[in-house]
Amino acid sequence: MTNHWNDLQYADALMVIGANPAENHPISFRWISKAKQKGAKLISVDPRYTRTSQMANIYGQLRSGTDIAFIGGMIHYALENDMYHKEYVAAYTNASFIVDEQYSFEDGIFNDYDETTRNYDKTKWAFKKDENGEIVKDPALKDPRCVFQLMKKHYARYDVDTVTGVTGTDKDTYLEICQTFTGTSETGKAGTILYAMGGTQHTVGTQNIRAYAILQLLLGNIGIAGGGVNALRGESNVQGSTDFGLLYHNVNGYMEVPTGSDQDSKYKGFLERITPESGYFSNKPKFYTSMLKAYYGDSATKQNEFGYHLMPKLTPGKDYSHMRLFDAMYRGELEGLIMFGTNPVVGGPNAGKEKEALSNLKWMVAVDLFETETSAFWQKEAGADPAAIQTEVIFLPACGSFEKEGSVTNSGRWMQYRWQAIKPKGESRADLEIVHMLARKLKGLYENSPKQQDMPMKALTWDYGESDHPDIDIVCREINGYDMKTKQQIKGFGDLKDDGSTCSGNWIYSGFYPESENLSKRRDNTNEGMSNFLNWSFAWPANRRILYNRASADLNGKAWSKDRIGIQWNAAEKKWTGFDVPDFVAAKGPDDPTFNDPFIMMAGGKGALFSGGVNEGPFPEHYEPYENPISNAFSSIQLNPAVKFGEKEMNAQGDVSEYPIVATTYRVSEHWQSGAMTRNIPWLAELMPHMYIEISEELAQEKGISSKDRVIVKTARGEIEAFAMITKRFKPYKLKDKTIHQIGMPWHFGYKGIATGATANRLTPHIGDANTTIPEYKAFLCDVRRVK
Ligand SMILES: Nc1nc2c(c(=O)[nH]1)N[C@H]1C(S)=C(S)[C@@H](COP(=O)(O)OP(=O)(O)OC[C@H]3O[C@@H](n4cnc5c(=O)[nH]c(N)nc54)[C@H](O)[C@@H]3O)O[C@H]1N2
Numbered sequence: 016m017t018n019h020w021n022d023l024q025y026a027d028a029l030m031v032i033g034a035n036p037a038e039n040h041p042i043s044f045r046w047i048s049k050a051k052q053k054g055a056k057l058i059s060v061d062p063r064y065t066r067t068s069q070m071a072n073i074y075g076q077l078r079s080g081t082d083i084a085f086i087g088g089m090i091h092y093a094l095e096n097d098m099y100h101k102e103y104v105a106a107y108t109n110a111s112f113i114v115d116e117q118y119s120f121e122d123g124i125f126n127d128y129d130e131t132t133r134n135y136d137k138t139k140w141a142f143k144k145d146e147n148g149e150i151v152k153d154p155a156l157k158d159p160r161c162v163f164q165l166m167k168k169h170y171a172r173y174d175v176d177t178v179t180g181v182t183g184t185d186k187d188t189y190l191e192i193c194q195t196f197t198g199t200s201e202t203g204k205a206g207t208i209l210y211a212m213g214g215t216q217h218t219v220g221t222q223n224i225r226a227y228a229i230l231q232l233l234l235g236n237i238g239i240a241g242g243g244v245n246a247l248r249g250e251s252n253v254q255g256s257t258d259f260g261l262l263y264h265n266v267n268g269y270m271e272v273p274t275g276s277d278q279d280s281k282y283k284g285f286l287e288r289i290t291p292e293s294g295y296f297s298n299k300p301k302f303y304t305s306m307l308k309a310y311y312g313d314s315a316t317k318q319n320e321f322g323y324h325l326m327p328k329l330t331p332g333k334d335y336s337h338m339r340l341f342d343a344m345y346r347g348e349l350e351g352l353i354m355f356g357t358n359p360v361v362g363g364p365n366a367g368k369e370k371e372a373l374s375n376l377k378w379m380v381a382v383d384l385f386e387t388e389t390s391a392f393w394q395k396e397a398g399a400d401p402a403a404i405q406t407e408v409i410f411l412p413a414c415g416s417f418e419k420e421g422s423v424t425n426s427g428r429w430m431q432y433r434w435q436a437i438k439p440k441g442e443s444r445a446d447l448e449i450v451h452m453l454a455r456k457l458k459g460l461y462e463n464s465p466k467q468q469d470m471p472m473k474a475l476t477w478d479y480g481e482s483d484h485p486d487i488d489i490v491c492r493e494i495n496g497y498d499m500k501t502k503q504q505i506k507g508f509g510d511l512k513d514d515g516s517t518c519s520g521n522w523i524y525s526g527f528y529p530e531s532e533n534l535s536k537r538r539d540n541t542n543e544g545m546s547n548f549l550n551w552s553f554a555w556p557a558n559r560r561i562l563y564n565r566a567s568a569d570l571n572g573k574a575w576s577k578d579r580i581g582i583q584w585n586a587a588e589k590k591w592t593g594f595d596v597p598d599f600v601a602a603k604g605p606d607d608p609t610f611n612d613p614f615i616m617m618a619g620g621k622g623a624l625f626s627g628g629v630n631e632g633p634f635p636e637h638y639e640p641y642e643n644p645i646s647n648a649f650s651s652i653q654l655n656p657a658v659k660f661g662e663k664e665m666n667a668q669g670d671v672s673e674y675p676i677v678a679t680t681y682r683v684s685e686h687w688q689s690g691a692m693t694r695n696i697p698w699l700a701e702l703m704p705h706m707y708i709e710i711s712e713e714l715a716q717e718k719g720i721s722s723k724d725r726v727i728v729k730t731a732r733g734e735i736e737a738f739a740m741i742t743k744r745f746k747p748y749k750l751k752d753k754t755i756h757q758i759g760m761p762w763h764f765g766y767k768g769i770a771t772g773a774t775a776n777r778l779t780p781h782i783g784d785a786n787t788t789i790p791e792y793k794a795f796l797c798d799v800r801r802v803k
């Protein structure tokens with residue numbers, strides 16, 4: 016989230032697109048309802064009429080996989096009808112930047128595309144520079160080569176008729192949504208966008224979110240209370256785990272993982288590659304070196320490049336995402352797998368094939384609360400022949416969240432400490448204990464090894480105590496960072512050095528544990544203003560509650576609205592004051608040339624309407640999902656040209672002639688994820704006991720299906736049997752001259768636990784987004800028939 020949960024109450028309009036918070040983030044509804052009570056308009060955009068839609072003032076239906084068309088049309092509407100925040104756009108975004116001559120766009124393809132590798136040369140999406148290396152600008156936004164004009168041209172094709180012909184949204188409703196939401200462009204008004212997996216789980220997932228961000232920048236909605244682009248995150252600590260390098264291409268604090276390329280062969284070359292010339296990330300060497308000091312301690316010296324060579328390196332261009340790991344497993348390239356709390360035989364894309372892949376492992380360790388479909392994949396009840404499977408499976412019982420202590424970071428970036436409530440049951444252990452014991456054991460085994468390849472394990476500092484239970488306080492202090500000599504805790508990432516004199520496990524968290532107090536344990540609920548609760552927990556970075564909050568004030572540093580004060584320039588005191596921690600050097604006054612640069616992480620300090628950082632192009636463009644019912648109305652390019660294909664056998668593709676119905680998957684309130692926990696709890700199992708599909712009245716009639724009939728859903732990957740639930744929540748789409756049906760289903764079921772049912776992921780494709788490789792769980796093709 017750019018903002019945070021409590022802040023939702025300050026919105027004048029809330030557009031929930033690709034999320035269903037009433038069911039999946041129910042506590043958020045306290046704040047959404049508060050906003051509504053104050054007169055805010057709630058908009059729900061979803062293929063299915065959800066409980067969020069039921070609470071909404073306006074519900075817009077869209078076919079799964081068409082968010083870019085939907086938002087592209089809103090961008091077009093805002094520009095055509097002068098419903099954008101002119102001052103904000105001109106001053107705080109890169110609208111005025113002149114784009115280099117090389118940039119072009121024609122029939123769905125941007126410049127410098129390589130068809131064989133399915134890659135663009137992103138360096139060719141650059142801004143024009145003058146002889147001093149400064150970006151050339153046109154503050155009047157008139158130059159045909161400025162970002163604003165290029166964007167206008169790009170989205171001119173997204174007129175209402177073309178858009179609604181693709182999304183299937185009712186035209187009047189669409190216009191009502193456009194009008195209501197772009198109304199927040201008025202100075203002093205705020206609109207927020209809430210999204211989750213309905214936006215991301217697509218081959219164009221990243222560009223869906225980019226589209227939301229562009230719209231919000233145009234409306235002047237970023238950086239202000241009640242505004243922002245707000246990702247409603249999933250598992251309780253998914254924010255924390257991505258902050259700590261969970262994703263394969265990131266280390267802690269969203270920095271790059273080194274590769275085996277020539278450029279990266281030396282720490283210096285690597286740092287040169289990853290450090291931008293301007294913006295806050297020009298400090299990256301300080302953050303990186305401090306992280307290496309946290310990893311390797313005294314073994315990290317200037318002479319040995321701070322232990323850089325001890326880090327594992329990626330093969331350049333290789334994707335190590337969930338799907339690509341399962342591809343490798345399927346080909347027999349992986350020997351072993353350790354899984355902490357994951358159940359891919361239910362939750363993974365094309366789960367039938369992923370299950371097959373597991374049997375190619377020599378060994379597998381599952382650390383979980385329950386024996387799941389995954390750790391039991393080799394059993395007879397899983398449909399397997401145990402004698403034929405050679406994988407040795409080891410199960411380690413983990414204890415649940417209430418049985419251990421540590422912090423979790425919520426969607427609003429608040430790091431909140433949790434204390435242990437009860438002692439662990441049986442032999443179960445906290446994940447951290449399991450990792451700690453494993454690390455200590457491995458270090459012991461390598462202790463006397465002279466081999467070079469064992470150095471990373473030997474050099475690793477692991478001084479979290481001698482017992483099986485690590486000292487979490489030491490871990491916390493190291494994450495914050497300290498001076499290596501004096502062992503004094505550092506006050507924030509501004510104090511980190513690139514000479515090896517400081518350590519910090521994760522720069523974005525430094526400052527949460529200065530001196531003696533762990534700020535994630537703070538529980539002072541005094542509201543100093545705008546419900547930012549600055550003394551409750553710690554929000555990264557630097558306890559900042561709303562990112563880019565410089566943009567909450569106008570070009571003179573005065574709040575755009577007295578009802579929405581974030582921070583303001585106080586001329587008398589010569590500093591920024593208000594209800595938040597400035598996302599800006601607090602002493603920078605109007606004389607400073609960067610006074611009006613709110614986006615400190617971005618080149619030039621401006622919000623990116625045009626971005627060279629995304630794999631499929633500087634502006635989001637609509638492409639159809641991998642499996643789609645119509646040809647692309649916007650170009651002759653059907654699938655996102657930057658999407659990569661994995662192992663072919665893992666991913667059969669269905670055609671509309673055989674599979675004419677669009678399908679999607681989603682969650683229900685009563686179950687959690689792959690269901691391991693909730694299908695083992697009697698009362699939840701009873702509330703939602705069976706696997707079912709939702710199907711419209713029209714399609715049910717066409718197929719001769721009645722409520723509670725058993726039906727078979729079939730895709731190119733497999734088929735499942737479920738109950739039919741006939742509902743008004745889905746309606747057929749009228750796409751120009753075609754009628755298209757869509758069905759939907761929960762993905763929580765498997766054969767283990769009390770409530771059992773068919774696994775939706777037997778149906779889903781094994782393909783994903785061109786930037787993140789998140790699977791396309793939300794849009795694919797199927798056929799449905801009644802069980803005879
Ligand atoms: N009760 C409960 N709560 C949960 C979870 C749970 O399992 N159970 N899981 C947690 C986790 S890990 C996560 S990530 C979050 C996920 O939270 P959400 O993203 O809200 O979860 P979903 O229900 O998968 O998807 C949201 C909506 O996206 C819609 N949708 C489908 N296709 C499209 C599309 O193309 N465009 C748009 N705009 N919408 C589309 C679906 O109809 C659905 O209503 O929930 C968290 N909260």
Ligand SMILES: Nc1nc2c(c(=O)[nH]1)N[C@H]1C(S)=C(S)[C@@H](COP(=O)(O)OP(=O)(O)OC[C@H]3O[C@@H](n4cnc5c(=O)[nH]c(N)nc54)[C@H](O)[C@@H]3O)O[C@H]1N2
Nearest residue numbers: 355356357358359362382383384413680688689691762792
């Ligand atoms: N079709 C379809 N598939 C999807 C999605 C979708 O929308 N549609 N959503 C995707 C999303 S957003 C997500 S996040 C993934 C989730 O996919 P997974 O992470 O594979 O599924 P979970 O059920 O969350 O798995 C959590 C496991 O952790 C165990 N567990 C709980 N607490 C602890 C603990 O403290 N320690 C340990 N070691 N184990 C614990 C639980 O018992 C459970 O077995 O699924 C994805 N799959």
Ligand SMILES: [Mo]
Nearest residue numbers: 248249250253
């Ligand atoms: Mo998730």
